[in-house]
Amino acid sequence: MRSPTPSPFAAGLPATAWAVAGAALILALVVGIMAWMSAHRAKQAMSSLLLEKGEAIITAVEAGARTGLRGHRRGMPAEERLQILLEEMAAQPNVLFLALTDARGRLQLHSGSQEIGGQLWNEADMAALAPGCAPQWRIVEAPDGKQAFLVYRAYSPLAPHCSPAMRAQLADHPPGARLGWCSVDNGTCPDPSTGHALFVGLDITPFDAARRDDLRNTALLSLALLVLGGGGVASLFWARDARQSRLLLARSQTLAAEALTQMPAGCLVVDPSGRIDRCNATAAAMLGLACDQTGAEAGARTAIDHLPSELAEAIRPVLQEGLAVDRELLLTRPDAEPRPVQLTVSAMPPGPGTPEQDAPGGALVILRDLTDMKRLQDAVRRRDKLAAVGSLAAGVAHEIRNPLGAIKAAATFFSGQFPAHSDGDRMAALMLREVDRLNRVVGELLELGRPSGASLxxxxxxxxxxxxxxxxxxxxxxxxxxxxxxxxxxxxxxxxxxxxxxxxxxxxxxxxxxxxxxxxxxxxxxxxxxxxxxxxxxxxxxxxxxxxxxxxxxxxxxxxxxxxxxxxxxxxxxxxxxxxxxxxxxxxxxxxxxxxxxxxxxxxxxxxxxxxxxx
CATH class of the missing domain: 3.30.565.10 (Histidine kinase-like ATPase, C-terminal domain)
Structure with missing residues (x-):
């Protein structure tokens, strides 16, 4: 006789320990990779956010410069307007400085006016930075010693945003003339070696603090995941069978609840005490109940005594004696029209551990709405009756209408043979009215017998x-x-x-x-x-x-x-x-x-x- 295969739990702890250690190592590796990816994504998000903020500031400065150029004849020079704009923009939170330099790195404008004329970068640094049309960034050390996120771009407020109205306003300046470090005939991005560049220094201290907090939280979360995951992996070896049983039970319950919810017929589950345990939306609409999405009757469970009396009377024998019911029923509610239904009530088996194993464990009630079927049956019967009327009308209409025409002609003739308002005149008029009424009835009979098509x-x-x-x-x-x-x-x-x-x-x-x-x-x-x-x-x-x-x-x-x-x-x-x-x-x-x-x-x-x- 073949000996049973020994359980892995009976082989001793070493195999289990090695399995737990290997699973924990894999989990630690996965968590470490996820933590690194999270930190990398945070850094990329910070860089993208700061770059967008810097670019927005540069765009706003250039827009202000264009506004200053359009108003350069109104008194204040465009350079002074731009200097004021830089100072105001630098007052925003987390903005360290704004600077406008020439191609050699010399400051033309600076949010700190005392820095104007100084050197922000030397020519080698400017060549390495290589400002162009697209915004660029790098992390540098600001003059005050802080780490700054530097966003820079070639300064070109007139390209490509110079509108025809603005060019018309500046048309009296000769080609190549410069206003506020802008070439009047500039239609493309300027050459970095000859143009100016706009620099925005952003304080990254808050972002570094937020990133450090995020890294700390990620580390704590990773540690917690590692601990919980290790414990979970270890517990899986001892709780595998129980977990599979729970999954099967949960799947069965979900399937039963979904079947109950999606049934096109109304469905009620009544417990042995005569209270509604579950119902679906169709039954709720039929009976005026309130059921939540899981099918459980909302609030205090409703007793069947609150259902329509004819339905309650049909359920009680099933709960008491286990008898099955299958018959048509007319549901009546005071707040709705009577509804014909096909009622099926069957006894449910008692649950495990129930003292009275022969007593029903409740009742399953199925209600199928017969309203549409009854309406179709009535329509079929009516069509059959109309078809019979149509056949009769087709057969007798010709035989009736010909004599009616002769009678009407004779009545019209006789009405002219008697004095007005005489008995003969009144009888002739009566004959005409009755002929018209009979002719109208024949016409309606013929109309019922014709196909009911319409030209819409x-x-x-x-x-x-x-x-x-x-x-x-x-x-x-x-x-x-x-x-x-x-x-x-x-x-x-x-x-x-x-x-x-x-x-x-x-x-x-x-x-x-x-x-x-x-x-x-x-x-x-x-x-x-x-x-x-x-x-x-x-x-x-x-x-x-x-x-x-x-x-x-x-x-x-x-x-x-x-x-x-x-x-x-x-x-x-x-x-x-x-x-x-x-x-x-x-x-x-x-x-x-x-x-x-x-x-x-x-x-x-x-x-x-x-x-x-x-x-």
């Missing part, structure tokens, strides 16, 4: 409303209905079929007029209004038709768009179905509701997808 182009809502009002103006006056056109003039255009929109709006306005026909105790007012509603990346245009009639019975609201459902004794119940079909062709929707505050009803046509730039 830009349409102004205000124009469609104006056309409808013009067509119905006589009827509105006859029925003593006041029209209130509240369409804003700046309402953006929508993409639609103007003729079909006219038909939909006419149906809604005729319904509103019919609803107000018997109103006697209040004014009859038909209001047309429109507004924009923000909706993410686009806006929705909402067109409303509001009347002051008796309103719509609550029991009829869910079925008003079904063919042959109507509130009018003489209505066919097809107008709203036609309106809905037209709105679907425009990728919109129509909504009906009672006015709040009343009286009356409101029909809203909603057109989504209006771009923000047109709103």
């Amino acid at each position: 182009r830009e349409v102004a809502i205000g124009d469609v409303v104006d056309r409808c009002i013009s067509l119905l103006r006589f009827d509105l006056e006859q029925q003593h209905i006041a029209i209130n056109n509240a369409i804003p003039p700046d309402l953006p255009a929508i993409h639609g079929d103007a003729d079909k929109l006219l038909q939909a709006l006419l149906n809604l306005m005729l319904n509103a007029m019919e609803a107000m026909h018997r109103v006697e105790d209040r004014p009859r007012v038909l209001t047309l209004a429109a507004r924009l509603e923000p909706a993410g990346a686009a806006h929705t245009v909402v067109l409303e038709v509001r009347d002051t009639g008796p309103g719509i019975p609550d029991d009829l609201l869910p079925t008003l768009f079904t063919p042959y459902v109507t509130t009018r004794p003489q209505g066919a119940g097809l107008g709203l179905a036609v309106v809905q079909q037209i709105m679907e062709a425009h990728h919109g929707e129509v909504r009906l509701a009672n006015a709040v505050p009343g009286p009356g009803a409101v029909a809203a046509l909603r057109f989504p997808g209006v771009a923000k730039e047109y709103a």
Whole structure:
């Protein structure tokens, strides 16, 4: 029989000690390299910062010199202006001196005026420095003995910044003339051997102190990392198995939390006491809960008694007896519309160490929103019904309309055979009205049977409303209905079929007029209004038709768009179905509701997808 492989921990301490020592040595080397790189980066950062500061000062001096040259005729010479500028710039923190020298290193200007005329550098030093167009730097010893960060560059305030206006101002000076150590015809960087150079001495003491502090902190941090790293490496040998177990557990918990969060269905975890332990965002939105990003229910854990009663009643048997539940449920909340859901509740196994091993360890609740599916089912049923109506209309429309034409012609003939306002005249007029109504019903049947496509182009809502009002103006006056056109003039255009929109709006306005026909105790007012509603990346245009009639019975609201459902004794119940079909062709929707505050009803046509730039 094969003997088991001995554990490295059973082989004694020497192997472990050597492994720890080797790991510590590698760690020390890595930490040392990181410390050196950190110090090198700090030095580079300091040099770059001081160079940028020095260059900014040189640029500011040259800008001031250009300003002085443009004002050289106003009394003060440009040299005196530049000297004042150097003295003021040298007063800034950490600036030791500013100096302007000629090609031999002799001081022409200095922030300490007593130094003017002296020698800043000898000719050999100037040749070594070699000032050019680009700023350069080096560390030198300042006259007061301090270490200075020296930034220098050839002094050329007129190149390349000399503007046409400035050159025009200096045009009266002969070529080669010099103003404030600047050649008037200088268009390029001057020759370092013949031009002047501007030097800025910056105090590096604060930066050295900061760098020393950074090095000290880096050393302390490196030492701490070395100690902690060495201890960590040593502990890894004794805690390897435990660490792997913790990683596996953490990975499992993360995976479970991510799965819970990303589930498209609502998910609740209920503990055995009947309190919600976890929930995802979908369940929180459905039930009005507050869950944090980890899925834990925020604040004090909510008891299932605070959930909708029908949901709580379905969870309790699972917690008590471990029974599984899988059925459809209608969730009702006082602050939201009823929501159909597919409910699945299953018992969770008890945790390890639980005294009652047969008792459920809680319940897992899955809620799948069926709203969209129910809406699609309703749409399919409605389309099937409309298809049947369309087939019927196609079959009988021709057979009905031909006799209707003959009846209308006969009624028109008979109406001329009787005296006005006689019984025969009234009967003939009644026949004509009924023929028109029957012809309109046949037309609506045919409209329902046709494909709902629309030729979409830009349409102004205000124009469609104006056309409808013009067509119905006589009827509105006859029925003593006041029209209130509240369409804003700046309402953006929508993409639609103007003729079909006219038909939909006419149906809604005729319904509103019919609803107000018997109103006697209040004014009859038909209001047309429109507004924009923000909706993410686009806006929705909402067109409303509001009347002051008796309103719509609550029991009829869910079925008003079904063919042959109507509130009018003489209505066919097809107008709203036609309106809905037209709105679907425009990728919109129509909504009906009672006015709040009343009286009356409101029909809203909603057109989504209006771009923000047109709103």
